[in-house]
Structures are given as C-alpha cells and as structure tokens.
Amino acid sequence: MEETSKQVRKLSHLARLSLTPEEEGELAGRLEQMVGYLQALSQVEEGAEPDTPCAVPFRPDGVAPSLDRDKLLAQAPLTRDGYVVTPRSVGEGGEA
Known part of the structure; x- marks a missing residue:
C-alpha cells in the first residue's frame, strides 16, 4: 500500500493536484x-x-434506408436553413 501511496503522490504532483491525506488513501x-x-x-x-x-x-x-429529410423537417416545430432548431442545452438560456 505504501508503494501505491507514493505513486498517487507522484501522479498528483505531476497533475498539479493538491490532495488531502484522506483523498490520497482513497485513490491509492x-x-x-x-x-x-x-x-x-x-x-x-x-x-x-x-x-x-x-x-x-x-x-x-x-445499410438501411433512413428518414426522408423533407418529411422529418416538416414534422419539426421549428427549422432554420434545413436544420431542426432546438433550445440551448449549454450556456445561457434564451430563445433558440
């Protein structure tokens, strides 16, 4: 276990992580x-x-046939330039 603890300390140093002794023990x-x-x-x-x-x-x-693009876009609630527009999932909220 001591050898593994040394390895964890070395890896945390190389990764520039500061670990508590408890975290070192858990990772070891x-x-x-x-x-x-x-x-x-x-x-x-x-x-x-x-x-x-x-x-x-x-x-x-x-290979299998896929959905017809025009039929798919016709079913979408909002499209723009041939793409389906969806609400943002990352970052600030707001309109699509």
Missing part, C-alpha cells in the same frame, strides 16, 4: 483495486469462451 485503494482487476484479466486465456451466452444477440451491420 482504488488504484490497487484497478491493478487487481488487470492482474485477474491477464490470467484469462486468450480465446476463452464466456461461461454464459450473450443475452442479446448481435445484429448484423448493414
């Missing part, structure tokens, strides 16, 4: 947990089959 614990997961993954044999089948089968990719 998380880092050790992640390393444990990676070590467990490295033990999996390449090409190993999963224990359970995939619940949702994959569908094949393919």
